[in-house]
Amino acid sequence: MSLAEHYTRFDVANRLLLTGHSHQAWPDVALEGQIEAFVDAASTVDDKWERAFAKADRVRNWFRTLLHDPSGDIALGANTHELVVRFLSALDMDRRPKLVTTDGEFHTLRRQLARLAEERVDVVLVPALPAETLAERLASEVDDRTAAVLVSSVLFETSRIVPGLDGLAEVCAARGVELLVDAYHALGVVPTTLDGLADAWVVGGGYKYLQLGEGNCFLRLPPHAQELRPVITGWYAEFDALADEKDPTRVTYGPGGTRFAGSTYDPTSHYRAVRVIDFFRAQGLTPEVLREISLRQTSLLAAAFDELDLVDATRDRSTPRSSFGGFLAVETPHAAQWQKALAARGVLTDSRGHHLRFGPAPYLRDDQLTAAMAALGEVSR
Incomplete structure (x- = not known):
């Protein structure tokens, strides 16, 4: 399902908006x-x-x-x-x-x-x-x-x-x-x-x-x-x-x-x-479909984060992704610093205390998610 074409005003196809847990883009309608x-x-x-x-x-x-x-x-x-x-x-x-x-x-x-x-x-x-x-x-x-x-x-x-x-x-x-x-x-x-x-x-x-x-x-x-x-x-x-x-x-x-x-x-x-609301219904974005998309995206982010093998950042690996909501929380003492560094690279996230939060959204592509995590690898170094 490709939704980016319906979000041209927010230009989601060309922006790494990983703040979907805070403020998702609005469709053009x-x-x-x-x-x-x-x-x-x-x-x-x-x-x-x-x-x-x-x-x-x-x-x-x-x-x-x-x-x-x-x-x-x-x-x-x-x-x-x-x-x-x-x-x-x-x-x-x-x-x-x-x-x-x-x-x-x-x-x-x-x-x-x-x-x-x-x-x-x-x-x-x-x-x-x-x-x-x-x-x-x-x-x-x-x-x-x-x-x-x-x-x-x-x-x-x-x-x-x-x-x-x-x-x-x-x-x-x-x-x-x-x-x-x-x-x-x-x-x-x-x-x-x-x-x-x-x-x-x-x-x-x-x-x-x-x-x-x-x-x-x-x-x-x-x-x-x-x-x-x-x-x-x-x-x-x-x-x-x-x-x-x-x-x-x-x-x-x-x-x-x-x-x-x-x-x-x-x-x-x-x-x-x-x-x-009418747009969601027309696109078939039911709660069940949105959950399926969210779980796949956060699981992808989690796997990409694990591949970075960072020394000073971790995530909860003891709990299955199905026990989480719509974003990946990375725990690090550098959360605020890394958030600013990511923003300078065009990757929008946010931080709460020691948690750096990556929030995908249905209109993002998989390569956008992996690019955002690759940017985390760069700023962590």
């Missing part, structure tokens, strides 16, 4: 979506929202499809942080002042939870590694003081898939504890279902592997979410009842995902997303 958003605004002005909301519904349905949750309640947001903050604001922190998470979470959770810890919220950090026992170790921290457990399904530094989240969900449900799963590094490279996670919250977005660009994030609500009242709430959460008489003593919320809605947003992101 994405620009058509952005133009459509402008045309609708220009022609209908404030009446554009009916068309914009229809695009938002398409985006919600796409996330439902990816989660295999056809009737799930989905709240949309510009980023995962605003959705996580609304989720946190709905917890009863007076009665349950404890949050359990890991030391391997993306900055969205890391920073916000660290700040809450400064305000005397009891935040328990469980070591993310080894991933094989992470779910079990998180479960052991759950007690009657715990409001929520927050964990990624794929760790953002190492790409390691976290097994056993269904068991963690069972423990949380038994103790009345909310479970929030960050699936951002799973969607588009690791087929995701809610088997055993029906009562979990799931947060994620399309900025990375799904090629939707900025402004396309979601929060999947469990059925019992209708009992919660987020303190951080936008006026879209009562959009369908704006004309109704308001009770000045109690804020009301809309049904379903609107309960966790925000306020006025830029709908251009959803116009762009719909064009990309």
